[in-house]
Amino acid sequence: MTSPAPIAEPQEMPSPDPATVPALSIDGVSHSYGPRRALIDVSFNVQPASFTALLGLNGAGKSTLFSLITRLFGIQTGHVGIFGNDIGQNPGEALRLLGVVFQPRTLDLDLSLKQNLLYHAALHGISRRDARARAAELLDRIGLADRAGSKVRDLSGGQMRRLEIARALLHRPRLLLLDEPTVGLDVKARADIISHVRQLVTEQGIGVLWATHLFDEIMAGDDLVVLHQGKVLAQGPMSRVIAEAGAQDVNTAFMRLTGAQTMPGGGA
Numbered sequence: 001m002t003s004p005a006p007i008a009e010p011q012e013m014p015s016p017d018p019a020t021v022p023a024l025s026i027d028g029v030s031h032s033y034g035p036r037r038a039l040i041d042v043s044f045n046v047q048p049a050s051f052t053a054l055l056g057l058n059g060a061g062k063s064t065l066f067s068l069i070t071r072l073f074g075i076q077t078g079h080v081g082i083f084g085n086d087i088g089q090n091p092g093e094a095l096r097l098l099g100v101v102f103q104p105r106t107l108d109l110d111l112s113l114k115q116n117l118l119y120h121a122a123l124h125g126i127s128r129r130d131a132r133a134r135a136a137e138l139l140d141r142i143g144l145a146d147r148a149g150s151k152v153r154d155l156s157g158g159q160m161r162r163l164e165i166a167r168a169l170l171h172r173p174r175l176l177l178l179d180e181p182t183v184g185l186d187v188k189a190r191a192d193i194i195s196h197v198r199q200l201v202t203e204q205g206i207g208v209l210w211a212t213h214l215f216d217e218i219m220a221g222d223d224l225v226v227l228h229q230g231k232v233l234a235q236g237p238m239s240r241v242i243a244e245a246g247a248q249d250v251n252t253a254f255m256r257l258t259g260a261q262t263m264p265g266g267g268a
Helices: 062-069 091-096 113-123 128-141 157-169 187-204 238-244 250-258
Strands: 024-033 036-046 051-055 077-082 098-101 175-179 207-212 223-228 231-237
Touching: 024 062, 036 062, 036 077, 036 207, 036 223, 036 231, 051 187, 062 077, 062 175, 062 207, 077 091, 091 098, 098 157, 113 128, 113 157, 128 157, 157 175, 157 187, 175 187, 187 207, 223 238, 223 250, 231 238, 231 250, 238 250
Parallel strands: 051 207, 051 223, 098 175, 175 207
Antiparallel strands: 024 036, 024 077, 223 231
16 A cells, blocks of 8 residues: 655745735726826836836826825725835825825925925824924924925925925835926926936935826936826836837927827927
């Protein structure tokens, strides 16, 4: 009588290498408002320590996508992951790793700069002591330490944007989303905001998804996603997107991909 074969021990699956996990993964995401389809099978990744530009005209679906990533809207079709955490299955951990700057202003104008930051810290469960230290550090980094006690309504548009970025970084996320963050700002303020965010990528290794309709906010080394009428028309390093469109620059590539007759603002 033969003895039964030994039962094989279950093999433990190796944990994914954190360096290979996308900061943000969008997989087959679709969304409709009644009969109108705002997003159609959208898929792309944002890598850690990278700047990804989401380029599209107004109405392309950029803000809808941001609302899905941040769970303001429920996901109808597809999956969204933040550093491997599915936003639907593990929202707490996913959102802990995420900082967001929405296009509309969301600061309390009648509170001081410091009060706005401390209130946000309390929402994230950060202790009062740590919140004060982080707020002071961030206000110093954005050059507004001397305005900590001032009311937000006394700031310029560019200063408000810098404060919103500081607030989004208060809980130390690893992914930062910015939806048209330079709308309404003058040329210098726009340049300051873009420079500040790019420094976060290079110095702190934060992954950035920057939604814009302005060509001059995109640089040669960026990853690029072209979103048009809810569909991703192209994605990858900007140089590759331009080459595959048979164009010489991002302006021409965008027009060829979308069939647009006029360019978004900011194009040269």
